[in-house]
Amino acid sequence: MDALAAPADSQWPLWEVFTQEAQGAPHEHAGSVHAVDAEQALQNARDVFGRRGKVISLWVVPTEAIVASAPSDAGPFFDPGAEKAYRHPYFYKVPKGIRVY
Amino acid sequence: MYGANVETAADRKAPAPVEDPALLAEFQARIDRGESIEPKDWMPARYRRQLVRMMSQHAHSEIVGMLPEGNWITRAPNLRRKMALIAKVQDEAGHGHYIYCGTETLGVSRDELVDDLLAGRAKYSQIFNYPTLTWADIGVIGWFVDGAAIVNQTVLAKASYGPYARAMIRICKEENFHKRQGFEICAVLSQGTDAQREMLQDAVNRWWWPSLMMFGPSDTDSPNSRDLLAWRIKRFTNDELRQRFVNLTVPQAQAIGVRLPDPDLRYDADTQNWVFGEIDWAEFWAVVNGNGPCNRERLAARNKAHADGAWVRQAATAYAAKRAGAPRDGGSTAAA
Amino acid sequence: MAPDATPDEPETGAGAPVAPRIVPVTTTLGPLRPTATSGQPADAFVEYCLRLADDRLVLGHRLSEWCGHAPILEEDIALANIALDLIGQAEAFFSVAAEAEGRGRTPDDFAYFRDDVAFRNAMLCELPNGDFGVTIARQFLWTALQVPFTKALSAASHAQLAGAAAKAHKEHVYHLRHAADWVLKLGDGTPESHARVQAALDGLWPYTDELFYADGVDAAVAALVGAPVVTALREDWARTVEAVLRQATLSVPVADWTPAGGRLGRHTEHLGHMLAEMQSLARAHPGAQW
Numbered sequence: 001m002d003a004l005a006a007p008a009d010s011q012w013p014l015w016e017v018f019t020q021e022a023q024g025a026p027h028e029h030a031g032s033v034h035a036v037d038a039e040q041a042l043q044n045a046r047d048v049f050g051r052r053g054k055v056i057s058l059w060v061v062p063t064e065a066i067v068a069s070a071p072s073d074a075g076p077f078f079d080p081g082a083e084k085a086y087r088h089p090y091f092y093k094v095p096k097g098i099r100v101y
Numbered sequence: 102m103y104g105a106n107v108e109t110a111a112d113r114k115a116p117a118p119v120e121d122p123a124l125l126a127e128f129q130a131r132i133d134r135g136e137s138i139e140p141k142d143w144m145p146a147r148y149r150r151q152l153v154r155m156m157s158q159h160a161h162s163e164i165v166g167m168l169p170e171g172n173w174i175t176r177a178p179n180l181r182r183k184m185a186l187i188a189k190v191q192d193e194a195g196h197g198h199y200i201y202c203g204t205e206t207l208g209v210s211r212d213e214l215v216d217d218l219l220a221g222r223a224k225y226s227q228i229f230n231y232p233t234l235t236w237a238d239i240g241v242i243g244w245f246v247d248g249a250a251i252v253n254q255t256v257l258a259k260a261s262y263g264p265y266a267r268a269m270i271r272i273c274k275e276e277n278f279h280k281r282q283g284f285e286i287c288a289v290l291s292q293g294t295d296a297q298r299e300m301l302q303d304a305v306n307r308w309w310w311p312s313l314m315m316f317g318p319s320d321t322d323s324p325n326s327r328d329l330l331a332w333r334i335k336r337f338t339n340d341e342l343r344q345r346f347v348n349l350t351v352p353q354a355q356a357i358g359v360r361l362p363d364p365d366l367r368y369d370a371d372t373q374n375w376v377f378g379e380i381d382w383a384e385f386w387a388v389v390n391g392n393g394p395c396n397r398e399r400l401a402a403r404n405k406a407h408a409d410g411a412w413v414r415q416a417a418t419a420y421a422a423k424r425a426g427a428p429r430d431g432g433s434t435a436a437a
Numbered sequence: 438m439a440p441d442a443t444p445d446e447p448e449t450g451a452g453a454p455v456a457p458r459i460v461p462v463t464t465t466l467g468p469l470r471p472t473a474t475s476g477q478p479a480d481a482f483v484e485y486c487l488r489l490a491d492d493r494l495v496l497g498h499r500l501s502e503w504c505g506h507a508p509i510l511e512e513d514i515a516l517a518n519i520a521l522d523l524i525g526q527a528e529a530f531f532s533v534a535a536e537a538e539g540r541g542r543t544p545d546d547f548a549y550f551r552d553d554v555a556f557r558n559a560m561l562c563e564l565p566n567g568d569f570g571v572t573i574a575r576q577f578l579w580t581a582l583q584v585p586f587t588k589a590l591s592a593a594s595h596a597q598l599a600g601a602a603a604k605a606h607k608e609h610v611y612h613l614r615h616a617a618d619w620v621l622k623l624g625d626g627t628p629e630s631h632a633r634v635q636a637a638l639d640g641l642w643p644y645t646d647e648l649f650y651a652d653g654v655d656a657a658v659a660a661l662v663g664a665p666v667v668t669a670l671r672e673d674w675a676r677t678v679e680a681v682l683r684q685a686t687l688s689v690p691v692a693d694w695t696p697a698g699g700r701l702g703r704h705t706e707h708l709g710h711m712l713a714e715m716q717s718l719a720r721a722h723p724g725a726q727w
Contacts, residue, residue, distance in 0.1 A: 007627065031267075036417040048195055184528075294722060413512075415627055420621065
């Protein structure tokens with residue numbers, strides 16, 4: 001109980017905040033907040049990012065839970081995807097006047 | 102803003118680590134291509150250090166800046182001004198918040214940043230070490246100080262470090278109301294009673310020169326500037342930004358019939374600049390080094406808030422620790 | 438003493454050459470004229486609105502004193518948010534009062550140019566902020582009533598009043614969520630936080646009785662526009678509050694005195710000082726525009 005009687009004084013753990021600005025839009029990364037738990041993170045995110053009324057939904061995630069690709073992975077992870085033209089509509093030629101969606 | 106990136110003698114003495122020239126060259130090439138540097142990217146140690154200092158000074162400035170303006174919240178003369186001022190000071194907290202979070206991406210915790218400020222190790226914009234003596238000061242701060250900030254900020258919105266640039270874009274969007282609020286207060290005072298007009302002129306007399314000092318001394322004295330410019334953290338020199346601010350502000354002063362306390366101020370048709378008088382840099386350095394009118398009070402106030410709040414922060418931490426391992430349930434509270 | 442000298446005791450006429458005129462006890466000085474604290478308002482509806490508005494102006498002002506001094510940056514932002522909401526609500530209720538009164542007074546006139554005896558807030562709102570525990574406890578106790586109260590008021594038949602109440606209700610729901618969460622964290626945090634928030638609750642509890650004060654004003658407005666009478670909400674309030682306190686491992690205090698009078702302009706000495714500061718600049722330049 002000693003650790004609880006006098007816990008370390010900190011600025012609290014970091015959470016990342018994602019906001020949705022309109023119906024149907026994706027949640028986008030807005031920034032971060034400090035909070036001790038999810039309820040507090042939601043409230044702090046609402047106060048920090050929602051003051052100007054352009055938020056209709058919020059996600060908060062502990063920063064440590066985010067797994068990111070490393071910059072050094074960029075080549076093998078992403079370059080091949082950028083070079084596969086057959087995944088894109090423009091690769092395929094269709095006679096003029098015919099609509100194929 | 103508050104990008105007067107103040108270096109102390111200690112900063113200049115810090116050893117410059119030797120970086121791999123190939124990595125440095127590729128880093129510079131990325132910057133030159135206009136790319137954003139993100140938290141996990143390789144960056145020179147000096148770049149990281151400069152950014153930590155610049156961003157933390159900026160964040161500290163926002164936080165300390167809440168105090169001189171907060172000084173008039175309880176005496177704001179009508180409900181509209183009261184709400185606008187609370188909202189402005191709240192924005193300053195919010196802006197400090199964005200920038201602290203951006204600084205944390207560089208590997209330093211907010212705990213360390215707060216400790217540095219409270220211990221007097223960190224710098225913040227010197228302008229907030231002046232007292233707000235009348236309501237007109239609130240208008241003039243919005244006009245001059247936020248005005249100066251905007252001159253700097255729009256540039257920082259394109260800074261090379263992604264988290265800083267993104268924080269600055271958010272801040273720029275919110276900052277416009279601050280300057281307009283300030284200038285509107287001044288415009289109304291300038292059309293008011295004799296006492297109000299005198300209050301305004303008095304505030305202008307006291308805040309003009311310190312506002313010019315916000316941009317920092319001439320860069321010719323600063324070896325860091327060259328790197329900051331090359332790394333796209335800075336795009337214009339201190340003198341260029343100061344001149345831009347003066348050129349914007351003089352016509353505004355004329356529009357509301359306020360005189361700027363500079364007998365040497367004159368328009369140069371050749372350069373299209375408003376040429377101004379000599380700045381007293383001794384005053385600037387005295388204030389930066391801790392001997393301005395309010396340095397001690399500002400730090401004391403921040404230290405008191407922090408000390409008085411320790412039991413609160415600890416309570417929250419203890420509460421969460423007791424529940425660690427329980428399923429997170431973000432949507433409900435006892436009183437929902 | 439010489440006969441024409443001033444008597445030692447002028448009021449009794451002792452030593453005077455002429456006997457004093459005695460006024461018979463049955464003669465009165467006329468009917469009681471209403472004063473700011475006599476409890477006889479000119480207009481019940483206006484009075485009702487001022488009670489709502491003054492609570493919010495005074496409490497909002499108190500919260501704004503925390504700006505730049507809160508325990509952590511996130512709370513500077515949160516408390517400022519609540520202060521702004523409350524002052525905005527005050528302005529809305531002052532507008533309803535001004536419109537009904539029809540004397541051309543504005544919300545600023547009500548806020549800045551009335552003396553403290555004319556204010557109609559509950560005393561709980563004007564008490565000094567104390568530490569964060571006192572501020573949170575006060576916010577929790579007061580807001581726990583405002584949520585159901587403004588919900589009921591938003592059904593009133595007076596459109597402007599109901600509209601202001603509906604907007605306020607949404608804000609109060611969020612404020613209560615914030616305050617209740619903090620009551621839990623402080624009550625069930627550390628031994629120190631528990632002791633501080635319990636002490637805060639013990640000190641504030643007696644002032645909660647006044648939140649349920651109702652008189653002819655409430656009855657009149659209930660009859661006029663279907664506004665709620667606050668006494669009907671007491672049981673639910675007590676249940677809500679007690680549930681949170683229990684969950685926070687706190688004890689429900691027992692009041693050994695019940696101060697009241699704020700609704701009739703009889704305040705604590707704290708309000709005078711608060712208003713002296715709040716109104717000082719506006720009053721120093723009467724008639725000036727800002």
